[in-house]
Amino acid sequence: MSLFNALVSGVDAAAQAVRDASGQLVQPSVRVGITGLARSGKTVFATALVHHLTRGTSLPALRASAEGRLRRVNLAPQPDDDVPRFPIEDHLAALLEERRWPESTNRISELRLLIDYERKAGWRTGPSTLALDIVDYPGEWLLDLALLETDFPTWSAKTLERSRRPDRLAMASAWHAKLADADPLAAADEGVVRGLSESFKEYLAALRAGPEAVATTPPGRFLMPGDLAGSPALTFAPLALPRDRTTKPKTLAALMQRRFEAYKTHVVRPFFREHFQRIDRQIVLVDVLAAVDAGPAALAELEEALDSVLLAFRTGRNNFLSRIFSPRADRVLFAATKADHVHHMQHERLELLLRQLVARAVARTESQGARVGTIAIASVRATRETVIRDGLTQLRAIAGTPEAGERVGDEVFDGNTEAAIFPGELPESAEAVFAGEVPPGSLRFPRFRPPAVTVDAAGRVGRLPHIRLDRALEFLIGDHLA
Numbered sequence: 099m100s101l102f103n104a105l106v107s108g109v110d111a112a113a114q115a116v117r118d119a120s121g122q123l124v125q126p127s128v129r130v131g132i133t134g135l136a137r138s139g140k141t142v143f144a145t146a147l148v149h150h151l152t153r154g155t156s157l158p159a160l161r162a163s164a165e166g167r168l169r170r171v172n173l174a175p176q177p178d179d180d181v182p183r184f185p186i187e188d189h190l191a192a193l194l195e196e197r198r199w200p201e202s203t204n205r206i207s208e209l210r211l212l213i214d215y216e217r218k219a220g221w222r223t224g225p226s227t228l229a230l231d232i233v234d235y236p237g238e239w240l241l242d243l244a245l246l247e248t249d250f251p252t253w254s255a256k257t258l259e260r261s262r263r264p265d266r267l268a269m270a271s272a273w274h275a276k277l278a279d280a281d282p283l284a285a286a287d288e289g290v291v292r293g294l295s296e297s298f299k300e301y302l303a304a305l306r307a308g309p310e311a312v313a314t315t316p317p318g319r320f321l322m323p324g325d326l327a328g329s330p331a332l333t334f335a336p337l338a339l340p341r342d343r344t345t346k347p348k349t350l351a352a353l354m355q356r357r358f359e360a361y362k363t364h365v366v367r368p369f370f371r372e373h374f375q376r377i378d379r380q381i382v383l384v385d386v387l388a389a390v391d392a393g394p395a396a397l398a399e400l401e402e403a404l405d406s407v408l409l410a411f412r413t414g415r416n417n418f419l420s421r422i423f424s425p426r427a428d429r430v431l432f433a434a435t436k437a438d439h440v441h442h443m444q445h446e447r448l449e450l451l452l453r454q455l456v457a458r459a460v461a462r463t464e465s466q467g468a469r470v471g472t473i474a475i476a477s478v479r480a481t482r483e484t485v486i487r488d489g490l491t492q493l494r495a496i497a498g499t500p501e502a503g504e505r506v507g508d509e510v511f512d513g514n515t516e517a518a519i520f521p522g523e524l525p526e527s528a529e530a531v532f533a534g535e536v537p538p539g540s541l542r543f544p545r546f547r548p549p550a551v552t553v554d555a556a557g558r559v560g561r562l563p564h565i566r567l568d569r570a571l572e573f574l575i576g577d578h579l580a
């Protein structure tokens with residue numbers, strides 16, 4: 099590094115474009131990770147973010163926007179050639195032209211935006227450019243971190259034990275039956291391995307579709323394989339091992355153990371090293387409403403999953419994990435999504451529920467030096483507020499177009515009719531849910547279609563409404579635009 103560069107980067111490495119030793123322009127950049135469990139709203143969040151930044155929407159809570167310092171935001175080629183691109187055009191077309199939500203995704207993807215902005219008045223005023231890299235990846239992958247500290251016999255025993263819980267027995271019965279037929283000490287047979295693995299995956303899928311609604315049983319890639327579907331590293335399953343846990347060479351147990359280790363080496367570690375470790379700012383999206391609606395078991399499962407997610411951000415204290423990677427994310431924002439399903443008078447409660455769910459995990463993460471925030475948002479607001487009169491009482495309700503096939507009470511919607519719906523009152527605390535004080539069916543959160551956007555006489559397409567997306571952005575990148 100030349101003296102000039104050393105001086106420049108020493109003065110303000112983050113805000114100045116500097117040249118590295120080879121004369122290449124080093125662009126200031128910030129990498130924002132967008133994660134959450136399946137269907138939590140990652141893709142919609144990323145799409146809405148790009149939509150508003152590139153369209154120059156006024157975003158009052160994002161200071162650079164409020165102060166009129168955002169000049170222009172453009173898509174740019176992403177920095178990593180080996181990561182799929184976030185298909186922003188398809189997602190925008192779905193929302194704006196077809197009025198439907200983007201397709202579900204099961205792999206990591208990335209997109210780069212170049213934000214031209216004016217620095218704040220002061221000694222380093224003037225135009226600048228920030229590269230904003232957004233990375234959308236399944237939160238289930240973070241749950242795999244715990245596997246790194248586990249060996250095959252321990253993982254097998256724990257996974258089996260959990261599958262024998264009374265509420266899970268029915269879902270696991272087909273897999274348990276296959277397991278009873280398999281002798282761990284018999285010669286390894288690929289057919290048996292595949293059969294067990296398939297059956298185990300069906301159990302995992304049933305868990306996710308079941309009343310608990312969230313899948314927190316690793317391996318995270320079994321239901322979210324990305325490009326690895328069918329590879330040997332994803333073809334294994336727990337075994338009922340003998341008490342002394344012996345695994346002789348060439349046995350079924352030895353092969354399963356080898357695959358389990360391959361999964362850790364070829365799938366889990368590379369993800370943490372090559373992707374997670376490089377994230378500067380992280381947003382974790384949480385569908386609190388769905389979990390509250392699904393009941394105590396789902397909420398407890400969600401709480402546990404969020405705790406595991408945060409484990410990934412506090413490896414500093416864990417000697418074993420910190421040798422493998424050290425995360426650099428210094429801000430983590432937990433966001434309760436789909437807040438447009440309830441009236442704004444309920445938003446405070448929604449955020450409070452989220453805060454209670456992540457409380458334990460947050461305290462530990464903050465002690466690691468990262469700033470943690472919580473917020474209730476709607477990336478795309480699909481409803482508006484209204485009042486339903488019920489005799490003399492007025493109920494604070496929302497109105498939107500429920501998706502075709504959604505039902506509320508006896509009514510089944512056709513996907514084109516608008517309806518006013520009283521979603522019910524959120525409980526005051528997570529404890530109330532755990533105590534069973536929220537009767538099943540007392541909340542109504544049908545899925546709504548995205549809002550219809552206006553098209554003016556000149557053919558210009560209007561903007562997607564949102565709730566507090568700008569506040570989330572300020573938390574995530576506001577300081578980089580100062």
Ligand SMILES: Nc1nc2c(ncn2[C@@H]2O[C@H](COP(=O)(O)OP(=O)(O)OP(=O)(O)O)[C@@H](O)[C@H]2O)c(=O)[nH]1
Nearest residue numbers: 136137138139140141142199202203476477478480
């Ligand atoms: N009303 C409303 N619904 C939303 C919002 N964001 C997401 N949804 C709903 O949640 C579903 C899932 O959103 P996605 O963004 O696809 O979620 P994801 O986390 O990317 O899901 P996977 O890719 O399947 O893991 C959507 O299809 C919508 O039905 C929102 O802001 N408001």
Ligand SMILES: [Mg+2]
Nearest residue numbers: 140141202203
């Ligand atoms: Mg997605």
